[in-house]
Amino acid sequence: MTEEKCAPLFETKRAKGRLFYKVFSLSLFVGICFIWVFRVSHIPRESEDGKWGWIGLLCAELCRETECAASDITFYALxxxxxFAKQWLPFCRKFKVDPTSPAAYFKTIASSTHPNARAQEFVTIKKLYQDMESRIENAAKMGRVPEEILLDGKDSSVKDVDGNVMPILVYLAREKRPHVAHNFKAGAMNSLIRVSSMISNGDIILNIDCDMYSNNSQSLRDALCFFMNEDKGHEIAFVQSPQCFENITKNDLYAGSLRVIYEMDFHGLDSLGGPLYIGTGCFHRREILCGRKFNDQIKKEASLNELEEKSKAIASCTFEKNTLWGKEVTFFLIVPISSSCYCDSDCMGLQYGCSLEDVRTGLSIKCRGWKSxxxxxxxxxxxxxxxxTLPQTLVQHKRWSEGCFQILLSKHSPAWCAYGFISPGLQMAYCYYNPWVFLSWPTLYYCIIPSLYLLKGIPLFPQMSSPWFIPFAYVMLGDSFYCLMEFLWSGGTVKGWWNDLRLWLYKRTTSYLFAFVDTIFKFFGFSESTFIVSAKVAEEKVSQRYEKEIMEFGNSSPMLTLLATLALLNLFCLLGMLLKQVFINEEGLRIFDTIALQILLSGVLVLINVPVYLGLFLRKDKGRLPISVAAKSTALALTACALFISITLRCFIFSVLV
Structure with a gap:
């Protein structure tokens, strides 16, 4: 008899349109090559203006691409x-509630939508939730909790109102000392892994951030389908969900959804070995976090004879030789005997050493042979x-890009550490995310130099009547159109794409730049690593402006000063050029043929920065840019324009005299 094979619990399909995408990508690459040829073959002579600006553009164009510190308030809230869960869980089971977060459920469901038989129970459970919420808020305002709740009240047999045993809930606050590294989130996760192994030792671990909740009650069942699949389940180390948010505005003001990465990139990574571990919304196998290497043989169930032979080996009198069996140890991590009674790797838990411990840990797991x-x-x-708010967004991306750069500079870099352990495609994917910080320099150059040369009327791009104008126009229009289509296909809007383009510029000119500088300082020992926790609670006025999609700037910071300076620099250069051509230059509109692309570039930058101009000069609310930032950025932008005009004039006089 042939062995019947179970139907797969999941399947992977190829996306459509791959041929069109390859042809389009090839055409863009050809256009970029023509741009490089133009740059090399048309470098201005020594006596001509703009030589160094031209060379700089050539270089730029070569780059295209909790823990809560033992809080009594948190403990009281738990x-x-x-x-409340004693009442809430039976209610969820009875009425099949989804999402199971009471805050999200009551926000979207009104009592009037329920039948009469259910309406009374809905009102009762909502009243219990509001009472609980009120008690927690009062405790937070007072800064203390009732003394009676601090008494030891452990009960291992707590049941809900229907008589079902409640899940185990443990609040862990780990010890911290001033001179002992606690390793931030990675240290907290490793503590939880060890402690949970002593309590339940469950095979599957779910890791989510403190501000996230379950929006799909079937997610655990679906994750188990991946792990238990007969053909491929034994290869899977973790199941990663995208980091999604409930408060994203209609047009995604701060590009927080990262929709193209999650809807496009991560699906592509599935064919290369799976997506990155991003630190939240992830189901892990415990044994793999504890260091187990991949072995294709674990797929097969051992026969009775095989188990008997293995049992003889581990029961022999010589098995304990040169092991820790029978010796005193400070801690023993329990790993299920059914899968492994030992750790066969020197990598246990989340990896330390950088602010993106999750990505580094995921790479380590992949290098041990596992997939996601x-x-x-x-x-x-x-x-x-x-x-x-904009500052929160920029700081968050600074931490992410800083962590990626730290991985690139470390001995665990995918550029060399992962070679031979993962597929070349997956290695390239990891390397794609690591050098984000380097993108700040060509972006800054493109935001500054063409505009300054525009102010002087010096062309850095081919004129519109030249054949060399075609590859520039094709690459710019083709790339922009493809990015727009990609964004729309991912579920975004046209205005959302424009907001995404704006944040793309802001992140490159501020977050990535500061991440690069800070990482270099840490690399040479001038500063120490810090972990900045994203704000989880916002003021009411801030939330109202956010819902109206009004950009929030807030307090003064070096990032905002740099952002405002670049915005004003482009505005001053564009206005200065227009005034010069209208009132001074005798050629009039004919000059626009030679500097059309520079005008277009500067004009797009000005349009992108409209919210900055409003925040500097027109808005009166607390979310505007501070007056100090307006004064500093205006002075810096005007100084840069004046210095550039002075320097280029002196260089021109010197070249003429020589």
Whole structure:
């Protein structure tokens, strides 16, 4: 008899349109090559203006691409939530509630939508939730909790109102000392892994951030389908869900959804070995976090004879030789005997040494032979809270890009560490995310130099009547059109794409730049690593402006000063050029043929920065840019324009005299 094979629990399909995408990508590459040829073959002579600006553009064009510190308030909130859960969990089971987060459920569901038989229970459970919420808020305002809740009240047999045993809920606050590295989030995760192994030792670990909640009650079942698949489940180390947010505005003001990465890139990574581990919304196998290497043989169930032979080996009198069996150890990490009674790797838990411990840990797991799966259902598995101010967004991306750069500079860099352990495609994918910080320099150059040369009327691009204008126009229009289509296909809007383009510029000119500088300082020992926690609670006025999609700047900071300076620099250069051509230059509109692309570039930068100009000069609310930032950025922009005019004039006089 032939052995019947179970139907697969999941399947992977190729995306359509691959041939068109390859042809389009090839055409863009050809256009970029023509641009490089033009740059090399048309470098201005020594006696001509713009030589160094031209060379600089050539170089730029070569680059295209919790823990809560043992808080009594948090403990009290968990205690209140556990009491409320005795009523809430039976209600969820009875009425098939989804999402199971009471805050999200009551926000979207009104009592009037329920039948009469259910309406009374809905009102009762909502009243219990509001009472619990009120008690927690009062405790937070007072800064203390009732003394009676601090008493030891452990009960291992707590049941809900239907008589079902409640899940185990443990609040862990790990010890911290001033001179002992606690390793931020990675240290907290490793503590939780060790402690949970002593309590339940479950095979599957779910890791989510403190501000996220379950939006899909079937997510655990779906994740188990990946792990338990007969053909490929034994290869999977973790199932990663995208980091989605409930407070994203209609047009995604701060590009917080990262929709193209999650809807496009991660699906592509599925064919190369799976997506990155991003630190939240992830189901892990415990044994793999504890260091187990991939072995294709674990797929097969051992026969009775094989188990008997293995049992003889581990029961022999010589098995314990040169091992820790029978010796005193300070801690023993339990790993299920059914899968492994030992750790066969020197990599245990989340990896330390950088602010993106999750990405580094995921790479380490992949290098041990494991794969991951992208789990992105239509109803998102988990939802969190995205930053709702520009400074929060920039700081968050600074931390991410800084962590990626630290991985690139470390001995664990995918550029060399992963060679031979993962597929070349997956290695290239990891390397694509690591050098984000380098993109700041060509972007800064493109934001500054062409505009300054525009102010002087010196062309850095081919004139419109030249054949060399075609590759420039094709690459710019083709790339922009493709990015727009990609964004729309991912579920975005046209205005959302424009906001995404704006944040792309802001991140490159501020977050990535500061991340590069800070990482270099840390590399040479001038500063120490820090972990900046994203804000989870916002003021009411800030939230109202965010919902109206009004950009929030807030307090003064070096990032905002740099952002405002670049915006004003482009505005001054564009206005200065227009005034000069209208009132001074005798050639009039004919000069526009030679500097059309520079005008277009500067004009796009000015349009992108409209919210900055409003925040500097027109807005009166607290979300505007401070007056100090307006004064400093105006002075810096005017000084840069004056210095450039002075320097280029002196260089021109010197070249003429020589």
């Amino acid at each position: 205690l209140e939530a556990s009491i 799966v992208n789990y992105n259902p239509q109803r998102k598995a988990f939802l969190g809270v995205a930053p709702n």
